Amino acid sequence: MADVALALTEGMLHFELSMAYEVFGAAPAGVTVPWYDVEICGTGALRVGRFLLEPDRGLDRLREARTVIVPGWADVDVEPPAPLVDAVRAAHEAGARVASLCTGAFVLAAAGLLDGRRATTHWAHTDVLAARHPRVAVDPDVLYVDEGRVLTSAGKAAAMDLCLHLVRLDHGSSVANAVARRLVVPPHRAGGQAQFVAAPVPARDDHPLGALLPWAIERLDRPLTVEDLARQAGMSSRHLGRHFRAVTGTTPLRWLLTQRIRRAQELLETTDEVVDAVAAATGMGTATTLRRHFNRTVGVPPDTYRRTFRSGTPR
Template identity: 55%
Template structure:
């Protein structure tokens, strides 16, 4: 296997946070998770040293011509713009447009969407950006359907994210598409991603759940994960652990940060995610295998926790596989 190349396009006065995110996710070698990992190449108009908005200097070993030579298996990431009031650098716009024409996947973080829009890659598409800049993006590029309410939008070959930490969600989503949910979840745990981002924002990323060092509950949790299809209750779990329900709830909160039934529901939805990604089982069967009863119950809990219906979630990964 060859490493998947990620081409990070930076320019003078680029915000440091949106540069740091892809460097952390794709640039740090994590061969214990996947070998090979990604091959991150930082590209700039003038290779050498590029100064960020915070005054830090980023080493850029590659020029923008790397984007023009992008392969179909490459991902081009455009971080936030230095100033959305100014026009996007023409050479960067041209390089991104050419990379897309060659089949590369194009990703923008926050106001990097302005570069993609200037390149015409967002025409007729739904896209997102930090909500502060949503109106400006929509007015400047009326052919773009701007949705400021979501964390990110995956439109197949073009992906856009909202501001700041939402870029981390999108980069993790890219890892999930490329390497599968298990590797993405392991990476998420290392990055200490919160198990929930409130606000009703669509979130395809399956984030890690609180782990426990409580050896007294470890066996119970393992047994529960192997028996998710069963109609488990607090009384069932307490009986198996030889505790009263009240004592079990107290231990569960201390160990996992949540009550037993909430933990159980999240595990069931997590299993549903895995089955939707990796099998062709119908929703009714997935609901049974996860202990969620019927298809309606699956749809209700899945949409509430993940942010999208099960069918849409499955289509995302089918598109990625195709």
Template identity: 60%
Template sequence: MTLVAMPVYDGAMLFEAAIVLEIFGADRSHLTDPWYEFAVCGPQDARLGGMLRVDTPHGLDVLAHADTVIVPSCDDIEADPPGELLEALRAAYRRGARIASLCTGSFVLAAAGLLDGRQAATHWLHAARLAERYPHVHVNADVLYTHDGQILTAAGKAAALDLSLHLVRLDHGAAVANALARILVVPPYRAGGQAQYIAAPVPARSGDGFTALQDWALDRLHEPLTVQDLAARAGMSTRHLTRLFHQSTGLTPLRWLHVQRIRRAQELLETTDTPVERIAVHAGMGTATTLRRHFSRAVGVPPDTYRRTFRGAGDS
């Protein structure tokens, strides 16, 4: 069973810590069994969110055994993090643990030297300060989250959910991550490269019009949808639709469709014995050759290898 550890300390923020507890600390064995073993660690009576004292059942020594360490945000980006926390994070990294930060938790990872030479995200309000204070960190102020080797970083607030679901997807596959997203009533997949915030209002979201359009498209991924088809359904010009998609998702309509088709193929590979040739049709890729080419490029392995990995893990 994978051990996920969350270190808390005076100044850690409540919102992101609660997300970690909800995703990894709750019993989700009805989705896949085993789920995660979860541990909150740190000094006794650490004050979380500046108001709640936390009973931490474990000291920071638990990080020496954790497979994944998730550092929540901090309320004071100018304060030096506790030295014992920094050393515990360095030791966990040297041992090979996967280490993630949420929002301004990136300042903690940067203070530990774990972000030097790496891409990193943080809340866009604090991106310039992170780059100024830690010049060896390649700060990306626009993305939702980054994944650079063992290190992952999320941008502000809700991006913590996106990164957490990304970790679940890596560990348990797209079907489990999508099912969890439905339980949490959040989008099942927002790519790490998506923009942190919308620079202008998105009028079509009023009345769930944009969501309805996406749902309509998801029901028709097997069809050869075009931008013109989406625009006609939405009752707007292709130019306005493209602008709307980019503002809301950071992607063009066709790129968004492509990502959804890859996710559909992943889910079918994980949950069914449907031949790859039929999955290519269901996912709107046309042929197995086309699916294999795009799937390998997007996921890093061919569909058959992906199926063996996740069906094998689920059957064991």
């Protein structure tokens, strides 16, 4: 049984395929948890982008996988081929977790897996997806959507975010961060972050947020406010909010909360500090506050998260 099966047919995009294989194909140095067994599944020799590829297995192998990844579908004006759609549907019915990257969402939608669910795809094609599949709640303003056993991502870089999210679900934040370091990409961008922002990172060293973000991350144990950030950046709170939205796609407070939760995950995985101490170290104040935000963001209480990832047992 493959841990991860990459579902291919003629007309797929090579970038998303290559990226997924990079993430799941090999463990980063120093990571000792059992890593993924990855298989490329398709219908004989096929062309992906400009490359000719020979799959490891046929599409019927998908139903034996734990996770099925569907890369981007090149031409959204053409319906995905029935053998691929049927194989993805059968895999989900057999219990697989199914994730699409970029326009791979059109394959999941054709299989009926997105009916009644939130989903996303590349921002340039969200209108097409919504019009063709009206039972899908298409969200054009997020990087990825996690609906449990069905996950979808926006394009390119957001597909990497979803792959790292899957690693984080399976092996914890520390392992996902190690993968991100190997690939030299940001370790975590929340799925609810905007897809399309004017400047995803500060464009110049003298950008007002270029020094502010590291300054804030070094002080997560303090009860920082928007006013504190604005004062440090030398601007008004309203001006700061505009810069944050342009650079990160989110608000200063939501960005701060994301950083605090990330820090809490790392401490829960790598230390024996009690939850009260983790709450203090992440600026949450009390264990009650940490538990509320952690449970709402991660989906499980801090104690459960620690037991899961300290024991080495994936979720």
